[in-house]
Each structure stands twice: as structure tokens, then as C-alpha cells.
Amino acid sequence: MLDSLHLLLTYQCSGECPHCFVWAGPVGPTMTSAQVQELIESAEGEGVSAIAFEGGEPFLYYPILQHGVRCAQQLGLKATVVTNGVWAITQDEAVRWLRPLTELGSLGIAISTDDYHGGQEEARRAEMAAAAARILDLEPVFFRTAPENVMFRGRAAEELTDEVEHRNWEEFNECPHESLLDPARAHVDALGYLQLCQGLCPGRTGDKSLSELLDPEQLAAHPLIPVIDSDGPAGLVREFDLPLKGEYADACHLCYRARAELRGEFPQYLGPPRVYGDFS
Numbered sequence: 001m002l003d004s005l006h007l008l009l010t011y012q013c014s015g016e017c018p019h020c021f022v023w024a025g026p027v028g029p030t031m032t033s034a035q036v037q038e039l040i041e042s043a044e045g046e047g048v049s050a051i052a053f054e055g056g057e058p059f060l061y062y063p064i065l066q067h068g069v070r071c072a073q074q075l076g077l078k079a080t081v082v083t084n085g086v087w088a089i090t091q092d093e094a095v096r097w098l099r100p101l102t103e104l105g106s107l108g109i110a111i112s113t114d115d116y117h118g119g120q121e122e123a124r125r126a127e128m129a130a131a132a133a134r135i136l137d138l139e140p141v142f143f144r145t146a147p148e149n150v151m152f153r154g155r156a157a158e159e160l161t162d163e164v165e166h167r168n169w170e171e172f173n174e175c176p177h178e179s180l181l182d183p184a185r186a187h188v189d190a191l192g193y194l195q196l197c198q199g200l201c202p203g204r205t206g207d208k209s210l211s212e213l214l215d216p217e218q219l220a221a222h223p224l225i226p227v228i229d230s231d232g233p234a235g236l237v238r239e240f241d242l243p244l245k246g247e248y249a250d251a252c253h254l255c256y257r258a259r260a261e262l263r264g265e266f267p268q269y270l271g272p273p274r275v276y277g278d279f280s
């Protein structure tokens with residue numbers, strides 16, 4: 001049962017990290033305040049208890065973020081923001097950015113910071129953001145990716161796979177990270193793509209409600225999701241006889257490659273294009 005909805009508030013980001021699942025960067029679509037509010041209200045109607053505001057970098061659109069946090073908290077939903085801390089120029093400045101969000105109600109903050117996120121200045125700002133959170137009685141969670149725990153989807157599948165050993169495609173017979181037929185969390189972006197894993201969609205929220213998209217019978221009838229759920233990405237290669245019988249960095253690497261091959265056949269289920277590095 002869906003417990004948390006993750007809003008990809010924007011695909012825009014101050015960075016262009018090589019391990020980014022969604023190919024965030026300087027240009028990309030962003031939700032409006034009305035979209036954010038509508039999604040939060042429908043999530044609350046579905047029994048969701050938590051909303052995460054992610055991106056891209058959600059603080060780039062601070063008024064929309066603030067509106068979203070307010071909407072979530074007015075409905076009694078737990079709000080969490082995920083940020084790289086680019087806004088934390090100094091500790092005082094960071095407190096100034098964060099305090100209005102904390103005044104709306106209880107807030108979680110997760111800070112993404114690691115060597116893939118940039119150099120000393122990016123790391124310093126992440127530390128400033130964490131220090132500001134503690135001043136405001138928030139205990140930050142850190143999302144740190146190291147070379148040994150990269151998941152090779154999105155940009156990482158293009159840029160980082162040379163760093164690790166590869167294994168035969170037939171070994172990847174399960175999805176190691178997601179419960180696709182009974183998801184506890186889902187992501188939705190500014191284009192309406194509801195994503196159970198980045199780029200893997202039951203459909204779009206503009207066309208159907210969350211409950212319709214996540215109906216167990218609908219998920220079981222999806223052309224791709226049950227295959228990945230039961231046989232992993234190797235199942236996609238077998239089912240669609242894809243020309244991918246080589247070696248891969250991990251299950252997600254093979255899954256990303258297989259889904260990229262299938263995008264033309266299933267555009268409504270494999271999108272948006274930018275999550276596969278397609279900016280055309």
C-alpha cells in the first residue's frame with residue numbers, strides 16, 4: 001500500500017551529478033503550486049502519510065516548495081525535503097531559508113552530499129545546511145553515495161559503469177530495490193509521470209487518479225512491471241528477446257538498458273524521455 005509520495009518538484013538542479021537517476025541539470029520542467037497542491041490532496045485521499053519534496057533541487061523553486069510543505073502539513077502529512085544544500089551560503093543564511101519551512105510544522109530534511117555532488121564548496125554548503133537544521137532542532141539525514149553503492153540507472157548507467165566489475169546478464173533475475181506490484185512509495189514529476197522506479201510508470205496522473213494507476217489488477221496487467229517483479233531485468237531480456245546478452249554493472253544497469261530498448265514500444269510506460277537521457 002502506498003505510504004509515501006515523492007514529488008519531483010523540478011528536474012532543474014544546480015548540479016549535474018554523474019549518479020543522478022533523473023538526469024537533473026540546468027534546464028527542466030517544474031511543477032506549479034496548483035499541481036503540487038492537487039497531488040498532495042489526492043495522495044491524502046489515498047491514505048498516503050508522507051510527502052517528500054525532491055528534484056532536481058527543490059529549493060530552486062522556494063515559493064512552490066513552501067506552498068507544498070504547507071499543504072502537506074495542513075493535511076497532517078509528514079513533509080520531508082531532499083536537498084543538496086546549495087542555498088546554504090552561510091549558516092545564518094541557511095537558517096533564514098529553513099526556518100519558514102520549520103514554522104509550518106514538523107519537517108524532515110535529507111541532505112545529499114558526496115564526492116559525486118561536486119567539490120569543497122558543494123560539501124561546505126551541505127554542512128551549512130545540516131548545521132542550520134540542527135539549530136532549528138531538525139536532525140538531518142544524509143544521502144551519501146560511494147563508488148561501492150552506486151545504483152546504475154539514469155546518468156550513472158551512462159557515466160559510471162566503467163568503475164566496477166560487470167557480471168553476466170543472466171544473473172540479474174530479481175529487482176533488488178523495489179516492491180513493484182505492491183509499492184510503498186512512488187514518484188511523480190511535473191509532466192505527470194507516476195514512476196515506481198525512475199522511468200518505469202504505471203501511467204500518468206493527468207489521465208488517471210493515483211488509485212486507478214496503482215490498482216493491483218492494473219499493475220498485474222502492466223506489460224513490464226510483473227516481468228521485472230518476478231524475473232528481474234533478465235526477464236525483460238528474455239520476454240522481449242532483447243539484444244542485451246552481455247555483462248552489466250548491476251541489475252539496474254541491465255534494467256535501464258532493457259527499458260531504453262523498449263521505450264519506442266511502450267512510451268506511456270517508460271518515461272519521461274529525459275530519464276533515459278533523451279533531451280530531443
Ligand code: SF4
Nearest residue numbers: 175177197251252255
Ligand atoms: S532492477 Fe530495475 S526496477 Fe528494480 S530498482 Fe533497479 S532499475 Fe529499478
